[in-house]
Amino acid sequence: MTTNDWMDAALRASILCKEKSAAALAAPFAQASQRLIATLQANGQVLSCGNGGSSGDAQHLASELINRFETTRRALPAIALSTDSSVLTAIANDACYEQVFARQIEALGRPGDCLVAFSTSGNSANVLAAVLTAQQRGMWVLALTGKEGGQLASLLRPADIELRVPEQNTARIQEVHLVLIHALCNGVDASFADHAVVSTPYTGQVFRDAERLEAACAFRRPLVFTNGVFDVLHRGHVQYLAEARAEGACLVVGVNSDASVRRLGKGADRPINSEDDRMAVLAGLRAVDFVTLFDEDTPLQLIQHLQPDVLIKGGDWPTERIVGADWVQARGGRVLSIPFRHERSTTTLLQKIRESQP
């Protein structure tokens, strides 16, 4: 064989492997891309790991999320776990090599985050330990594997996703992994392009679309739900929302649409603030992860869709009067009424403002 024969053979084999992969990975890739975007939209972070060439892949992915891929967008949180030689050598020296990624996940991983685990064989012990620790921390796992998926494939739960390249050769598998990294980054770039200026990683997300909201909070359990008009936000609201958030891993606030507020009959001038404004103000609160809208008289339909683990109302609502209470309790969920610590009423506030007019 001449030198160029090696190149031709490698390129041809790579093309064949990529063609096989396009067919085999279509369905799980779509799911992986959607879930990764949802994780980042929910302010989750991506941790990535692998050995040898796969450690390079883990870094490649993190660098493109933090910086950008092909378009300008905001920086996204990602950490490659194979990059800090002091951390790696300390863990390998004092504990064992198997723990080098798991220990970092213990320190950095949060519920709802994603671990992207690269292993062509699916049998690297430190990657397996990383997957187990990530699962224990409430993260979900995106496994990029090959061959028969190895032990890694059998560790995955329904919440996790495997992209297994249908190939035995390590180099060919890695070549497809790189294509998958780039394709995942294309999806991320496209989803964040619009938000480049307005969004910050510290605000909640507004979702009018229930399907997108459901995908974004699917792995943020226990999920806490509360609802209301939130027309003129006051201190009582802020305090009770903070207390509601502390009851779970994620707080979703359902807001009455303008039409549904009018039907409540609080006055011809209500709501003072439009539904878009009311949602945007709530999304700016640290305690609020997601805000959505409901147009019906009650949020029952929304509650049944989101299936919260904790249902909360503020103020003086007795739990038995809270809409959806029976339904949530029947599914094993909790229903709480959090009294306002700072009793303020929007009606009184508005009256005060009007009386202050000259």
Ligand SMILES: O=C(CO)[C@@H](O)[C@H](O)[C@H](O)[C@H](O)COP(=O)(O)O
């Ligand atoms: O890059 C290559 C081979 O192309 C190697 O460095 C390769 O990544 C190493 O042998 C890894 O240790 C293999 O680990 P894994 O993919 O089986 O988890």
Ligand SMILES: [Zn+2]
């Ligand atoms: Zn290699």
